[in-house]
Amino acid sequence: MDPLLSLGNTMRQLMIMGLLVVLSSLAEAHDTSSDFDLDALFAGEAFVLSGQATGTQFMGEQISVIDMHLHSGTFENMGPLGQEFILDSIPLPLPEAQKRVIASLVAQMTRQPYAPYSGIKNECLKAGLQHCVLYAVYTPETWGIEENNTIIDYLEDPRNRVNGEPYFLGFASLSQVEWEQQGTAQIAALRESLSHPLMVGIKLAFAHNVEPLDDPKWDAIYELARDLDVPLYHHIGTSPLRRLEDFQDDEQRERYRRSFDPTYLEGAIQRFPSVRFILGHMGFDFNGEGVGRVDEVFRLAQIYPNVYLELSAFGGETYDPDGTIMVDILTRAKALGLVERLLYGSDGPGIPNMLKRYKDRTLSALEAAGYTIPEARAVMAGNFVSVTRLPERIAAAEPEPLVCSGDDGLLDPGVAGRADVDTEVFRARLGSGSKTRFTTISVSLPEAADGAAPVPVILVSPGFQLDRDLYASYPIHLASWGYAALVTEKLQLGISHAAMTRRLRDVLSWLVDEESRPESPLHGRLDLSKIGLAGHSLGGKISFMLGIDLIEDDDERVQAIFAIDPVDDGKGSPSVTPEQMAKVDMPFIALGETLDSTPKHDSLMACAPEASNFEKFFDGARSPAAKIDVLGASHMSFLDNPNCRLFCSVCREGAIGSGEARKLARRYMTAFYNIQLKGEVEYETFLCGACREQDVNENRITFATTNSLCPTE
Structure with missing residues (x-):
């Protein structure tokens, strides 16, 4: 027999043997034949589809x-001891040369x-x-x-x-x-x-x-x-x-x-x-x-x-x-x-x-x-x-939206501020009596410094059934700009919107008590007369509901609300838009998107239905307000990880990266709070002036105001 033909046959047999070993492992790892498609394998297609993850x-x-x-x-770039270990692990009575072929194939595939x-x-x-x-x-x-x-x-x-x-x-x-x-x-x-x-x-x-x-x-x-x-x-x-x-x-x-x-x-x-x-x-x-x-x-x-x-x-x-x-x-x-x-x-x-x-x-x-x-x-x-x-590392890896430096070289509030950030973690007791519960609360705030003035406080409420860690970047960003910020409790199934509002108020009460304790790391560091509320999706609605409750109690601590794609789902709960918007007397911004105003599939509900989305909050405004449509974003684009499996999968995928969506949300949130909670009117250039117009002209956002949120409009 021709030696080249013999060599070719031998190599072919080794390849087949190696593939059989790999494929048998793959077949054992998957549950159904539809989960294991050889045609797709040899076509080079990915194994995990969106529905399988x-x-x-x-x-x-x-x-x-x-x-x-x-x-x-690869097997080839292992050291001699590593290669020996792998070859000894192959449970087949084969010559070393054949085991090496198998080991190489397995490494290439795994x-x-x-x-x-x-x-x-x-x-x-x-x-x-x-x-x-x-x-x-x-x-x-x-x-x-x-x-x-x-x-x-x-x-x-x-x-x-x-x-x-x-x-x-x-x-x-x-x-x-x-x-x-x-x-x-x-x-x-x-x-x-x-x-x-x-x-x-x-x-x-x-x-x-x-x-x-x-x-x-x-x-x-x-x-x-x-x-x-x-x-x-x-x-x-x-x-x-x-x-x-x-x-x-x-x-x-x-x-x-x-x-x-x-x-x-x-x-x-x-x-x-x-x-x-x-x-x-x-x-x-x-x-x-x-x-x-x-x-x-x-x-x-x-x-x-x-x-x-x-x-x-x-x-x-x-x-x-x-x-x-x-x-x-x-x-x-x-x-x-x-x-x-x-x-x-x-x-x-x-x-x-x-x-x-x-x-x-x-x-x-x-x-x-x-x-x-x-x-x-x-x-x-x-x-x-x-x-x-x-x-911070993920944000740094994202393509930067064009940064606007504002008047007098102001730092763009869409990027991290200049303060170093502390994060204090507490095991908090919330509520009272039969409603008592315990939860972990992480408060991010500027590093403590002798003589530093207390800082305003911002409570960020997550969306329905969405974990707090999906919003972790927001309090860290806000703390870098001189705020104390935290993500509040998860909004879970089976709790009414009124009860969710009471729970958010419990967090505020806990902050007051914790700040008053001389031994607390928060003592003397919070300005609880200047509070901002923020929330995504249902968390945006709950922020408005708490703001309204406090107004009715003549409590003026909450001075601004920033809602991220808020949804007023009134099923079985009080509706906010338009019924209660006249009660909102503090400035607010409703930032959102319209991609998810219709369902992703006919069998699903829209994630931010047109009848109850961010625009409806703005339409009912009686106080200074703005609406911002982030073009190309989806309802979940504002999360740190839009790939949050079950609950994110029912929403559409954004046409822009979530890194850009989050940076735009942070830009307008931070500029808004700087103006409303700190009185830093120079940041109006980002909210009402040249930097905002740059975002509009480059088709990042559309923007509308009412009731003199922007003094010149």
């Missing part, structure tokens, strides 16, 4: 999940972000994840090298969008090889990589490289993390690819211990108190050698507030088949008061469906450990958002 439920509530630990790459069917993005969407984080890696002997620039290419790929938002985020890394000669250049390259807004942290894995954690030469990395205000992830715990017995003598074994034992990181944690250290894998002993350091990880987190703990890898079927290890760790963390320091990650993608399985196992463990819904939200996404300053 599912959200995440915890104890009956929708929550967001961010997987902060994923690895892309470890590439945009591969069809079981690529990382599709697996993330199938698992119901809000964002996924890709790690750059520099471990040449073990898992290999995945360059920073490769991760950045994935981040800049046009496919890195879900409903107009960036989906993948990245952690950058650097080589530790020949540090004395190459360290300065490596730090410069790392700094350049971290200038990309979607590269939100640093990833280090000294255990894989056997580099001691206590070597002071690494201070240059920590200095960079401090200067750029990015978190720093350390692999803490043994490497599954290195055992103590692999090292020839006690000196080498001790060096290896110093590369994974968190005790040796304590000095750096002390020297750099502003650096947020993430201790990955909780110090787990992946080889069962009796060198686990979970207790030490907990000790460090109790002592140092800049230590965070990440939950990846050890909770999978391989290391924790009955789930008891994860439950024990979560139970201990809760008992020690460390819930706000836990971060979720999987260390995937692994095999098809692994991301969903690891998420589901973690959620089951959270429930078994007695975590509440707010605590689960913190662990699965909220803590990561805080640690990475994610809203």
Whole structure:
């Protein structure tokens, strides 16, 4: 036989064998034949369609999940120990050459972000994840090298969008090889990589490289993390690819211990108190050698507030088949008061469906450990958002609307203000008697400074059945402009609009009580005589209802209302438009859109029906008011994450990115509050003057006023 023909037949057989292995894994991961279409696979089509992506439920509530630990790459760019590990994992009696072909094929189909069917993005969407984080890696002997620039290419790929938002985020890394000669250049390259807004942290894995954690030469990395205000992830715990017995003598074994034992990181944690250290894998002993350091990880987190703990890898079927290890760790963390320091990650993608399985196992463990819904939200996404300053990073990655500098070089209120922001978290008791309830409240406000004047307060009400974390960017933005702001309670099914209004008033009462306590971090920092109300969708209506209630009680604390695409759904509840609009005597703006004034499908209701949308609030105005139509936006475009699964899926997708929609909302909201709550009339250029006309002329908005909101109109 011709040797080339023989070689071709052999390669064809290997390809078929490899595909069969991959396809059998894929078929096992999916439930129905319609979910698994070979024609679509070979046509290169994506696996997850909009109808197939599912959200995440915890104890009956929708929550967001961010997987902060994923690895892309190829089999070929793995180190020798990593390749050996993968080849040994293939359960087929084949020669090594054939196993290598299979391993290469599997990696191409499962470890590439945009591969069809079981690529990382599709697996993330199938698992119901809000964002996924890709790690750059520099471990040449073990898992290999995945360059920073490769991760950045994935981040800049046009496919890195879900409903107009960036989906993948990245952690950058650097080589530790020949540090004395190459360290300065490596730090410069790392700094350049971290200038990309979607590269939100640093990833280090000294255990894989056997580099001691206590070597002071690494201070240059920590200095960079401090200067750029990015978190720093350390692999803490043994490497599954290195055992103590692999090292020839006690000196080498001790060096290896110093590369994974968190005790040796304590000095750096002390020297750099502003650096947020993430201790990955909780110090787990992946080889069962009796060198686990979970207790030490907990000790460090109790002592140092800049230590965070990440939950990846050890909770999978391989290391924790009955789930008891994860439950024990979560139970201990809760008992020690460390819930706000836990971060979720999987260390995937692994095999098809692994991301969903690891998420589901973690959620089951959270429930078994007695975590509440707010605590689960913190662990699965909220803590990561805080640690990475994610809203600011996402906003920085969005295409900038043309910034208007206003008269005298005024800063555009659509971008972050100049104040540094504190966020204080409270476990608040609201209501009284049988109506008493407890909730977590996060208040964002300018950093405390001696002699600083109290700042106005803004309450942001979410839309119906929409989680508070979908609006997280708004209080942070407002705080940067000199306000204390918070997102109020979720507006849930089964509660009347009048009761929702009373609940919003409870939050206001709690703020008054909390500010009056001398030991409170809010004491002396709030000007509760100057309050603004804001709300999206039903939250906009509830804001008007509270404003009306306070007016009827001769309470003049609320001085302005900014409603974001408000909807006056009067079914079973009092209607505001037009019946009660005559009672509204404070200035207001109704900003919205008309794309969702009609249903997305004939079987659905419109998300912002024409008969009860933002225009109807304006039409009934008796006080100074404006209406702003954000052209091309949809009802959910104003959320931080318009891809909020079930409730967002019934609305249309905007023709503009939600980043632009949010920036326009923030521009007019902040300018309006600056004028009404602070008396800074110079910001009228954004609301009534040249900057507004720029937005109108460039077809970003339409604008109308009544009752002299703009003095010259």
